[in-house]
Amino acid sequence: MSAIQLRNLTKTFGDFTALKTMDLDIADGEFMALLGPSGCGKSTTMNMIAGMEEPTSGRILFGERDMAGVPMGRRGVGFVFQNYAIFTHMTVRQNLAYGPRMRGAAKAEIDRRVGAIAELLQLTPLLDRKADRLSVNILQRVAIGRSAIMEPAIFLLDEPLSNVDAAFRAVMRTELKQLQRQFRQTMVYVTHDQLEAMTMADRIAVMDHGVLQQVGTPLEVYNNPANVFVARFIGAPGMNLLKGRSAESDRGLVIDLGPLGVTLPLPDELAASLRGARGDVLYGFRPEQVALAQDGRGLAMPVTFVERIGARTIVHLGQGDGAVKAVFDNDVGLSIGQTAVVAPASSSVRIFDAASGLAMRVG
């Protein structure tokens, strides 16, 4: 009943296409993150679901019900704004009571519902505080409570953590995820922060330039990016991509990494699925999945920069198109100017078509 279906959804502003024929199914009770860089169309998608903007074409269905022409006040959607949009001239109680009061609920009924939601969100001691002097995590809870009291089937959250400092964000992520478990509503969460998407979402819809790139669980989009954009965008740092040509040799199918002067054999199952496909490819592997190797068994590249961030060390290697990053646990004995030989774990290698940017799938 509270599943969301987007069908061929398109939105243009004049000449600018904000969203291009988007199809997405969000299941009842699912936590879906819309993830992408700014300008990718994720907020536009959200605003159309909420009814704040009309689609140029395409349809939005809640369950079986077409939402075309249904005004935002009647969609039964809870919306948490980026800045929470708390009514600062009211108390916490008045904020929570706003929805039922506007719909003409009886005084006793309002008191009962406010009491219940305040209890759930641990806002009871703060009920009579003015909303203009609250800390961010309390503001977030008030914003959620104010929407949740209407018992919406669908909850939309527009980058609710982007105004919060990093230390606090971790706390609020956990809090939000717990709240979602309590409410069991369908949640759509817009963010540009992959860490938020990865930690909270059941599935992630990665978007770029108004086009949906991939939908999948956090591990799916991390392990098997559908294309070059997703490969680079997901992960910190993103996937390494090196230009190469696939070629047959006596060692089986190999990737000739041209300027680096190396050919690397492909793992058997990947080679099997690629057999017959010849030409320019991108050879991808995760920075976290490399090991230092002996000469001749990997990519020999000069170290250009070393970032030591305590538990992890990020080593930058090579330059320009051939630049690669490698992430090691703890410290490694490498310094700028040295030549390091790195070997990607064969299970982590992914091959993309250089022309289309699409992943060549295993199996």
Added chain:
Amino acid sequence: MDARTKPALRDEGARLGFRLTLPAQILVLFISAFPLLMQLYISVTDWSPLSGLGWWNPWEMWNSFANYTDLAADARFWSALKRTAIVMVVCVPAEFLLGLALATLFADDFPGKRIFYSILLMPMMVVPAVAGYMFFMLFQSGGPVNDILSAITGTPVTIAWLSDPTLALIAVMIADIWQWTPLMFLILLAGLVGVPEDQIKAATLLGANPWQRFVTIVLPKMKTIIIIALAIRVIENFKIFDTLYIMTGGGPGVATETISVYIYKVTTQDLIWGYVAAIALAILIVLSIVAVFAMKRMARARQMAA
């Protein structure tokens, strides 16, 4: 820096601050304090420029507080005060409601908005004396207002607007509302566009209809600016003079004589300046009470909005 040197340094800072602001303070003294003290001084004498005494020694004409006791018993003063209050009680709310309605209209986009906006602001740009002449012409017995009324009713209308005590007051109030609604509109529009759009959207999503949104979100957010707008107009309206004086000269009789017109007449016709000073001081006190009240409300509103 230990605790003993701190107060000394603060004193040093205060002294320096005093020296640096001294020129400005002297200027302020001459601009506001000197005239005020002079007025207070003259108001307890019978002095006038024709009395032959220099402005520096009217003390020779000291009359105790006769001016103030006269004022308390001056029926013409009290009726002028009452008339001023009537004008204010009609004009300021009318200007406020019209201004608010227009501001609400102009907060959204509609075709031709910019042109209407310019037209709407025009009355404010007209010199009040010129506006006075315009309305003087409009309200003549053979003037456009009567012509339009004739056309509407189908019978010839020849109302003598400016010679009838009640109608003259109404005409004067219409002119004031015409001229000063735009100012109210402008201030309120500035306040209206400052209301956070997110909060209005949030209210809409929570099911509030336009009227509920206006009452529960927009008006409370505009409280400070509404108080400012009302205070400005109350104080200005209390001093209503130019347009009115040209339209009716305070007449017929004293039917439109407001406090400013009364003071003007006493000053230029009766030439009893000591008495004028007493009247002006009394009014200053009344207006100061209004201003202090408004400022207190504003401070409280700001505190609540902060």
